[in-house]
Amino acid sequence: MRFLPFAAASFTITLLAGCASAPNQPTKELVTAKSPEAFSACVMQKLQENQQSPNVTHTSRSYRVILSSPVAADNVIETFKGDMGGKVYVYQRGLFSENLVRVASQCA
Numbered sequence: 767m768r769f770l771p772f773a774a775a776s777f778t779i780t781l782l783a784g785c786a787s788a789p790n791q792p793t794k795e796l797v798t799a800k801s802p803e804a805f806s807a808c809v810m811q812k813l814q815e816n817q818q819s820p821n822v823t824h825t826s827r828s829y830r831v832i833l834s835s836p837v838a839a840d841n842v843i844e845t846f847k848g849d850m851g852g853k854v855y856v857y858q859r860g861l862f863s864e865n866l867v868r869v870a871s872q873c874a
Contacts, residue, residue, distance in 0.1 A: 794856040794858075796854040796870055796871065797853060798854055799851040800852060802829040802847050802852045803829060805852055805854065806822055806829035806845055808873035809843055813833065819833075827846060828846045828847065829844070831844075833866070839859040841857060841866055842855075842859075843856050843870055844857075854874060
């Protein structure tokens, strides 16, 4: 019975550690020849195929794909317009989230 409180405490610390990571540091940076619009469309399609429900917002120079997480900060893929294609920043913050780095790499 002494193991149960230890296991619960370890699990809680693990979850909090994921929330404590620096939110402004991207997990991965990529360069793509695609426009931000085309890249975001590819990411959206792949996430929806995996039963994910992403939201997308955009400005004149960037697109942001957001996967909400109930236990951690949202996972985000941002794509900014460059001279020849775009620059992609992946912020994978969820503990059990879809591997956004893999999805972004497939679309780049």
